[in-house]
Amino acid sequence: MDKYPAEVTSLLAPFIVIQGLVSPTEKVQSVDSVGSTADLKLSNLRSRKSIECDAVIKIPSIEDPSSVLHKSLYEDRQVTIIDRKLRLSQGPLASSIATLLDKHNIKDSYLPTNKGKEFSSQIYYRIKYATNQYRLPRGAVLGASQSDSVSPQQDLQDIAGLLSPLSPFNPDSSYSNTILPLEWVQKYRDVIPSVFVDVHELRITESDTSDMQADQLVIDDINSVKKDVTGRGIRFLSVLLCEETKVESSVLETRIEKIRRCTRLPQRTGLLFISSVNTRDIGIFVESIIRLIKPWTSDFYNSQISKLKNQTSLDLNYNSSFWLARQSMKTAIFEEFCGITESSTKFMEYCYEKLIDAIRIVKLDTNPVIWNQCRVLLDLAGLHIARSYLILGDSNMAYRKFDIHIQNIRLMLPQTESYSTYSWLATQLSWFVQLLQGTPEGIIPIDRALQPVLQNKWFGNGSTPIKGFCPLPQGGYLCLDACFLVEKRRSLAQAAKQTAIDTYLSLELEAEKKFNHSKQCINMLNKCLDFYSRSKKTKFSRTESFAYFLLGEEYYKDHNYSMAINNYMVSISVYKDERWLRIISVIIFRLFQCSVKIRDYQDAQVYYLRLAVLPEKFITPLKVLIENEKFVFDQEESEEQLFFKEDVFDSYVVIKSQSLLLNSKLEFQVVLNTKVNSLIDHAIVEDITIRFNDSFREIRVKHDTNADSKVFNIFDSDNKVQSCLTFTTNMVFGGDQKTKVLQFSICPGKIGKFRIESIHATVKTLEFDFRNSLNFSKPSRRSLARWYQRANDKLNKAYEGILMNVKEPSFAFEVTPRQPKVEIKFDYAEFAYSGQVFPIKIHVHNKDVESYKLQYEMNALVGDEDMTTEWKERTQNDEFNVGVVNENFALIHLPLITDLPTIVDIQSEQAGVISNHRQKVKVTFKFKYLMKNGDDTTVETMKVVEIPILEIFKLQFTINPSLSSVIPSIFDVNETSVIPVHDRVWKCAALVRNVSFLPISLKHFKFEIKCLSSNAKAELIESKSLPDELELTENDSEFTKLPFWFRSYCETGFLKRSIQVEIVLSFNYEDHNTNLEFSPLQLVHQYQTVIWKGSLPHLDPRMLVDIKEMDSVIEVDYILENPTSKIFQFSSSLATSECFVNLNYKNQQAFSVLPFVKEIFKFRYKVVDEFKNKKLLRLPEFKVYDLHYKVYMNQLVVTDKIDHSKEGMFYVNKNYLLN
Missing domain, CATH: 2.60.40 (Immunoglobulin-like)
Incomplete structure (x- = not known):
């Protein structure tokens, strides 16, 4: 946005002038100024600054004598000077107030400063801290040029002295017959305030008379400033502060009341007072000022809009489209001064339409001044519209309006494919990206991936119609587009032969060709990476790598080779992981070139080797350029030999038998297939070193020039003592010699588990020598490997491969002593029972030809839990002679486990019926044999026994x-x-x-x-x-x-x-x-x-039921126990049964049971004759109901002569049992 002045890009906020306070960021240096020193410095810097010599739009600052506003403020005799007599307040309280006020100062920001939830609703102003004098131009209070109110019948030449220098009707103005200069925006941003705040200090002296004199000076000063300000239609606010905190409040109130009465300022809206130094009180006071003046500012700008509606054009020859564009632009700017709303945005869109109508009647070749003015006003309107939608939270609409602006302008340009067009396009996209950078993440997308579109709207033919609408993409993609636009601008400038027709925001051709486009691209690419780094859900790895590659390219063009190397190195990682070899070849070539440029020849050798191992088809387009740089290898020889980490050979290791005995031979092959392309057409492996772990012997193979060059090479050694075995062969790679098979057959010399740790090769080429580590340990998805052997003569091949099974890793092996010939048997029961001690009998029979020392070990698990175990006879290192059968008992203490299956359940499972969960005890036996070979070698045998556990x-x-x-x-x-x-x-x-x-x-x-x-x-x-x-x-x-x-x-x-x-x-x-x-x-x-x-x-009442048998009569007792201190009220009922005749019961409607008693109810029944031989006889149903708790008492049977079920109580007939 630095190519535009702040009048175009900054966020329009109500302009406030504060006189009496010192700016919290700058010291006062002048007593006669229009604005604060900070604003002057920014303005002067803006007028002098150039963006790396690029084309910019500049307007003079107010302090510049060439400025039109400067003349109207300092040379016009009718200028209004607001002259303050008293000095500025600089005490602690005044400084605190100025600091808090400045937090609401938007200054030249292009977005609201608060990026939180209040982004679109925060209150902000443009604040100037005036010194003792402040100047207002003549007629500025009218809100438009005073000439706009002059009668159209008057001769313009006669009234030229009354016309504003910014008026298009002033024949003496440089802006005659134009639309609207940016100085008009500057006037309302930096000169004419909507509210004037006058701050005075209430001084405390030694006497009342001095206080009264000081107050009178304040009154005179307030009245003077108030008269000048209010007479120009500007709202006035007086603020009094007292730095002394020890003064009685009643005294201060009396003085304040007098000042208020003499100045005729209302208490809450005209004159405010504060004397507290409490931070919270000061904050509340400042916030009240901020909110108080907000509606005042809106009233001021709305009054300017009302005056605009009553104005008419003074010149009948003045173009009506220009007049509508001028008035709509003023209205839209005043609306935005009131705040960003949907209404202000619609006014700006209307203004944009009128500017389009105006530019359509302007011809570039005949009126370039108005053409350029229309262009900058359209850019201003387009920027403000897009920004308004962002602030309102509609990022997609902001992007759509920005895109429409681009398309509208491109359709009007005389040349769409020129460097000036792409300079403007890059500028537009750059400032839009800058807006997105300052917009909160909740409004703009940070995780949206790139969406495919039918056409790129910003490249190619400008007459291409817009097809559909793409939502706002992630900002990183827009940065990439801006970079491409700059690149297009550069290429078109290099191809151009004359300056572009439209020079708006563009340089002369010669200056354009010398312009450093790379720095612009670097700036946009860094912003691109910043956008991608914000993403929280989506990864943009490929696009980020592409951005780093473009950064490397731009630094390379800018001759900053060290930075180019850094970015190339970052970019290559993703492409390397995804095997994009064509891009990788280009990046490595660039790294090679950069290393040559900075004379880092060792790195150049590394990158040359990396190029040499790429497929030939990717190197062919670059080979001539690479060959031109090879001369550097002859200029300097490094004392330290180069170590190249990447694969020069496709290599792998195959061990024929990965488990072998000590007295057998270890056979393995190392297969080398060269990967180099035509950049290295001849190489000699001077030396290959094979190292094993655990002090296993080392193997070296050296190049022998006199030996025959062959593919299949066999090396055999019977040496068991030498720590390093050395072999020789011809190891020239070149032409048809692309593969070498090295087969070794050596004696292990020691037992243990080993693996090949590393294989290093020293390689000599025509260019330079280097060392290389072979990556032979690549994991394989299959358990098959190829073992090479010499082929039969009939096949006419040097060797052939056969497939063999291997265990991963294929380069590991184990050397073991001879396994003893021992027979182990176990005798144990088929099942173990929970909670028992389970015995297992072990038989170990030595059928070998040698004796050993034998050790036992045992471990038992039930699930994951260890069991207690013991041996009947515990012996260690007993002599285990030939032919002897060693016996022992292992005892496993099993835990008590519930819910186990029984033996019947096991048999049912075998029949297909699934029973309870199964548990097993897993017993692991280890038998160790100490060999009599002098080196304490131990051979271990392991046996596992599993026994199901059953419930007994x-x-x-x-x-x-x-x-x-x-x-x-x-x-x-x-x-x-x-x-x-x-x-x-x-x-x-x-x-x-x-x-x-x-x-x-x-x-x-x-x-x-x-x-x-x-x-x-x-x-x-x-x-x-x-x-x-x-x-x-x-x-x-x-x-x-x-x-x-x-x-x-x-x-x-x-x-x-x-x-x-x-x-x-x-x-x-x-x-x-x-x-x-x-x-x-x-x-x-x-x-x-x-x-x-x-x-x-224990405490609740209960009812027990018992029965007594007496010949043909039974007696049923119901015992109601009340162990509590309460008296219970019950009622009872008895339902008869057909099996019995009731002999003695009558229903009781209600009865009481006293505390701590047993109440017994006896019932005598006689069995009916026809039911005497029945087993179960239903008893009459006796119920007791609790009248208080509204429940029936439960009945508990205490005898087995009663069968109690859900259906009721049944008497178990003794006569039936006897029969």
Whole structure:
């Protein structure tokens, strides 16, 4: 944007003049000025600056004597001078206010300064800090040239003295009969303010009289400035500040009130006062000023618009299109001064249309001045329209309006394919890119990839119609387009023979040819990379590499070869990864040229070699240019030999047998295929060095000139001691000699795992010598390799290849001692049982001809968990003689695992029925043999055994309430102090079933009751019904019952609604039929498991149901327990049953149950004769309803004579059982 003055590019903001404060960025140097020193410096710099000698549009600054505005301000006697008598305020408070005000100063910025959420709604101004004098031109307050209000009937020559020097009707003006000069914009940006702010300091002296005199000076100064300002239609605001903070507020208020009364300024909108030095208070005060004057500025510019509507042209011969363009431009600029809105944008678009109408009637050859003025005004309007849409958040529309502007101008140009056209195009795209750079990322796309379009609208024939619309692309692509436009400008200038017809924003031909276009391209390419770096989702790797390549090209053209090398190096990485060899060849050629230019001959050698290993078809177009630079290799010889890291040879290594014995030979081949093209047509490998890891012997092959040159070379050695084996052969590559096969057969000399670490070659060419590391370790997708051997004479070939299987990596091998001949067997049961110690018998038979020392190791896993293991006999390094069978027992302690399959489940799985999840114990045995060869060589054998783990027992558990629960009487003070401590007894049974195929004996049963609730207890009631020993048959179909009882209760003083209980069952068991062949001893196993864990109700009322049998009559007891201190209200009902006759019950509508009692309801029933032989007889249904909680009481059966199910309660008929 530097090719335009700030009047074209800067964001139009309301112009504010502040007198009485010092600019926070510049010191005051003049007492008679139109603006601040900072603005003067910028203006003078702008008038003198040239963009690398490129064409620019300049207007003189106001301080320049040649400026029209300078003459109207300093030479016109009718100029208004606002003269301030008092000195400027420079105290801490004044400086703080100036600093905060300056944050809203847009200055010459082309976009709002705040890039946050308030980008489009922030308040900003163009602020000038005036000194003691400020000048206003004659008639400037009218908002347009005073001549515009003169009667059209008057002779223009007669009133020339009254006309503005900017008026097109002034015959003495250089702008006569033009449209609108940029100085008019300059006048409203830098001279005529919309608001004048006058700042004075309220001084505190030693006496009241002095204070009154100081206040009078302030009053006189305010009135004088106010009169001059308001008389010109400019809004006036007075600001008083007091640097002293220790003065009483009442005294200050009295003085302020007097000043306000004498100046007739309103309190909130005319005169403002601040004395606080608090940062927050100052910020609020400044913000109130900013918001107060905002509507004033709009009123000022709207009044200028109203005056424009009443104006008419003074000259009847003045072109009407020019008049409409002039007036619409003024209106659009005043609208934008009020703020960027949709309305102001529409006014600017209307202005643009009128300017198009105006330029269509202008001929370049007859009126170049108006042509250039129309061009700059169109650029101004186009820039402001595009920027307005960006600020409003519509980036696509901004791009569309910018594109329309480009197309409109190109259709009017006399030459579309000229360097001047492309100079203008590059300028337009450059400033649009600069706008995008300053726009927040939420408005412009940063991740949008390039979208294909049918035609490039900015190249080729200017008459090409616009087809469709492409959304705004990522800014990096626009930067690339701008770079291409500059490149097109350069090429057209070099081909041109005369200066372009249209010289707008272009140089004379000779100056154009000398112009440094590269710096413009470099600037745009750096911006391009900056745009791509903003992307958060999309990667622009290829385009970034292309931009770096273009940067390298521009630096190369600018003879900055070091920077060119840096950018070429960055650009090549992506192309190298994607194998774009044609581009790579060009970049490497450029790197070669740059290295030659800066006399870095070693790097030049490297790039020459990189060119030499590319395919021939990519080198052919460059070969002549490369050959012309080769002379540098003869000028200087480096003392240090070049090491070239890239592949000169396609090489690979194949080891014939990757596992071999110590007494056999290692056979491997190294295959070399040269990759060099015609740049190196002759090469000699002077030396090849092959190195292995772990101090394995080294191999060297040297070139022998006298030896025959052949493809297939075999090297054999029986040496077992020498650390470096050396061989010789002819290793000339050139002509038809493109391949060498080097086959080695050597003695390993030591055992272990080895690999070829590196292969280095020293290569000699006609140009220079270098060392190269062979990349033989490339990973292969297949497990096949080619082993070369001499071919039969019938095939007429030097060698042939056969395919062989290899293990990756193909260059690794293992040398092992001779494997001992040992037979290992295991004896163990088919299944292991959870919780047992599982034995495995091992037989190790030495069938070798030598004796060894034997070591055992064992590891057992169930899932990922290690098991405890032990050996029956633990021996280390025992002599293992020939023919001996070594036996031992391994013992694995298996954990107790639940939810395992049984032997029946395993058999069902074999039949196709899937059972519970499977678990196996995996036992890994390692047998180590210490060889008697003098070097402590150990040979290791590993065996793995997996055994399924099964469940040996199935357990079930039942728990029921018992009638033995006790609720002490509340009147028995001997047993309870305040509240009776009741208990509840529970009748339980553990049911055990043997699910193995082994008879098992169970002993030492033990139940452990654990109370998990605090302040509560659970105790086992000793039961004599538990057997001392229990015999379970194999795969028993019936459960064996182990009954027991326990009681639960709360400690004294505590009451709990429920009690958490955990019940643990443990016992010992042994297998009577243990196979002693598999087990070294009769094992007794321990079994322990949690058979039940849950919460037992303790405090809630409950109803128990019991039954007594008496001949043909049964008695059913319902015991309702209330262990609480509450009185419950119940009602009951009884539904009859056809199986029984009710002998004694009547329904009770309502009854109460007192605290701490058991209420018993007895019912006697007689079995009906026809149902006497039936097994299950439905009992009458007795229900008890809680009248308070609105629920029925649950009934808990305490006897096995009642079958309780969802269908109800059934009596188990004893007569049926007897029959």
